[in-house]
Amino acid sequence: MIRALAALLSPILILAACSRPPAPATLTEYRDESRGFSIRHPAGWQRASGPSDAEVRVVPPGSPEGGGEFITVFSVKAPSGNTEPEIRRQVFALLPIHGVSGFQQDARTTADILWFRFEVTGSSGGTEWASVGVVAAGKARMQVAVCAKPLRQWRQGQRQCDEVIRSFRPGDLSVE
Secondary structure, three states, rough: OOHHHHHHHHHHHHHHOOOOOOOOOEEEEEOOOOOOOOEEEEOOEEEEEEOOEEEEEEOOOOOOOOOOEEEEEEEEEEEEOOOHHHHHHHHHEEHHHEEEEEEEEEEOOOOOEEEEEEEEEEEEEEEEEEEEEEEOOOOEEEEEEEEEEHHHHHHHHHHHHHHHHHHHEEEEOOOO
């Protein structure tokens, strides 16, 4: 009886152990003193040079140049008028985007800073990726934070990207 019960439970326990998601990576805070923002990223990731001075990029160790796994923050001049269509247009011009599945005003919006959260897909370096991002637009500047994972890793990586984006704190957006 005990052997039969053990034989019955063994496959169930093995399947349960295999179906557990991997433990989340420890996140470390990155603070950019010159732009004033902070964002958390997986421990061990390193800063990489972005294609422009307006971009700060953090990637996993050994990541290929322009690969599909990255965290990036852009600090750019805010569009005149600071309207949602202008902000959206400028955000989408910053990345090689293929598709948009959402661009919605975030609850953190105040009279001084407009916040939007978005989800987009794109490609860089021959790798297709999915991402979540947030934009904080002030009177003079806006900062855009994006966390991307290769499409094949998106289901496992989306939770981590959500946590990274929630950690983003912009710098002073009232001055250039």
